Amino acid sequence: MRRLPPFPDLRAFLDHATAQGDLARIADPVSLRHEMTAVQLAALRRKGPVLRFDTHDGPAMPVIANLFGTRGRVAAGLGLLPDQIPAFGEFLASLRSPAPPEGMRDALSRWPVLRAALAARPRVMTRAPVQQDDLPGLDALPVQTPWPEDGGPLITWPVVMTRPHGSQAGETARYNLGVYRAQVLGPDRLILRWLAHRGGAAHHRGWMRAGQPMPVAVALGADPALLLAAALPLPETVSELGFSGVLRGQRTDLASCRTVPMLAPARAEILVEGWVHPGDTAPEGPFGDHTGYYNAVEPFPVMRVTAITCREAPLYLSTVTGRPPDEPSVIGEVFNELALPVIRAQIPELLDLWLPPAACSYRMAVVRIDKRYPGQARRVMMALWGMLPQFSYTKIIVVVDGDLDIRDWDDIAWAMATRMDPARDVMLVDGTPMDYLDFASPLEGLAGKIGVDATTKIGPETARAWGREMRLDPAHLARAEALLAGILP
Structure with a gap:
């Protein structure tokens, strides 16, 4: 079904966008405080390209933005052309409840389904690109402060990885991946804002009940399939790591974290490791949200950072959340199409x-x-x-x-x-x-x-006779169009 090659990392996807003439470099200096937000939203509203900010007032690291600012790029992140999205939704629905094959010919015709199942199994690398270098702290990242009344710098595209209490690091099928915004408090402190119904919050409650710190890994600049799998509202029984392999058409590469017992995406741009200790919270916000309003300040768990590793010459991926249209709303339109076959099955x-x-x-x-x-x-x-x-x-x-x-x-x-x-x-x-x-x-x-x-x-x-709807003969409508084709624009 895929017409595009797998994108094992963010760089491969950016190379594809560049080849399509769909990436623009912003050479002029741009401020991380509010100004970069205005540029991103202006580009998105014009259905513009991926943006690469090479010069800004933060630490020297390129910022990538507007990655999924168009329906076409969301589809490309899935390895598809836009017209393939409905068919891919049908394919994903078939993975949830496949019918038994009827003979060898039918079994062979289902090879894409088998291949997708194999792609769902992650593999562990011994030498990970994301561990080529080290960063001294979170202040080495060019984190945006998106809106004027925001409470501070905000990481907006983190893939936050947790596992339940009592699990082992290698049990990746039990991991939860979520895109939870993360407020930077200092070089080694990060607030993780997960709502009570999210998988990360459920894992957190389990570790807190046991009175033990919870290991957490945060991948920044992950590949598009992993980003989209983490953002999808998947059933609790479906592994986001495994599902990303289905989306990518290629197994997810993982690596052992250095300071916490977790596996994490080996091909991300940046990997933040740390622990969330029982009772350790801090007031988060206010921050502008998808509703178009600022959130109230509320306490959320604090992650104590123990290591930050990265690729050579890393890229920092960012986005902005606000009143639609924004990047999440563009992604949501595509997810709407993907979810339709599953909904229709029910x-x-x-x-x-x-x-x-x-x-x-x-x-x-x-x-x-x-x-x-x-x-x-x-x-x-x-x-x-x-x-x-x-x-x-x-x-x-x-x-x-x-x-x-x-x-x-x-x-x-x-x-x-x-x-x-x-x-x-x-x-x-x-x-x-x-x-x-x-x-x-x-x-x-x-x-x-x-x-x-x-x-x-x-x-x-109703107790009344329903009215008869007025409709013209389709042949007359076609005749009208033909008569007016050469007269009206």
Whole structure:
């Protein structure tokens, strides 16, 4: 399925972008405080290239930004062309529940699936590129301070690796990988901001209950497959390390950390090692977030850094989070397409699902269904809210019929105006989980949800005869287009 070669590290991906004319070097000096943010967002809004800042007011190390600023580059990070994303989603769905082969011919046709399974097994290197050199401390990194009221320098693309208490360093299938923002407190102290429902936080609670420090490894400048696997909302039973091998089409190379009992990406640009000790927290923030607002200051665990290793002439990868469009919202659009086949496997009548990026990606969902019976729209709403952890934060679901384009706001508005009665077709649910960064919720982490049934009402859903929709003959529409082709632009 892959049309692009595997990218074993960030540099290989940057070489590909350069060959495509999709990387720009910024030679003029740029400040790490706020100014670099403005440049990144301006490039992203123009669907611009990957940016390499060679001159800035921080430590002498190039900064790479806007890596996944376009849908095409997110697809390339998966080894795909953009038109292959839907088919790749079907392939990933088949890996979750493969059907038994029917004869040798069918078994041979499934070689890509077998190859993907093999690629899911990491391998350990004895000589790791990321351990070629050492850095004296976190102050040797050109870390941005993205927004004017931010509490300090913020590492924004860290792949934070943890493992549960009682596990061994070699049990990589039990590792959790998450992209958690990390505030720099000093040369050897880093705040790790993981929310309570995240895998890293669950591991942290286990070590704290045992009264033991937790080993942590943080990879900076990882390869695109590892970055995307860490960002994906995967089920808890799926290993991000293994899944990155599937995405990459190549096994993930790991290496033993020097000062903590962990394995970590051998081909990352920079590797930060350390421990999180019981009760060691610090106030984190405020920081600008994907909602377009600053977060409140709250205590989060502190990582005591024990070693920082790097490649020769390392690159520092950064991004900016803010009100969409931003890089996470671009990634979220692609993830929406990849997740659709998995969702349809659980909800077969679901034809399409759109998470509008402007609604912070997951806060709102518009769903198109093949409606066949009364109450079906409400069943789909409840199924979505309970299906994946990310949908527990979706506070608005609008369900429409299969004849509409859910990515067209005019179609959505028309359906809500003509196929929905507020008293009958709105379902309100109270006291449900919510992202505590949602300041509109009455309580932190607990809020209501609304489901809007904007489908045509059938059977006992209405006591009135439903109106007949006006439609022209398709032949007449085609004739009109032909007549006007040479007249109108």
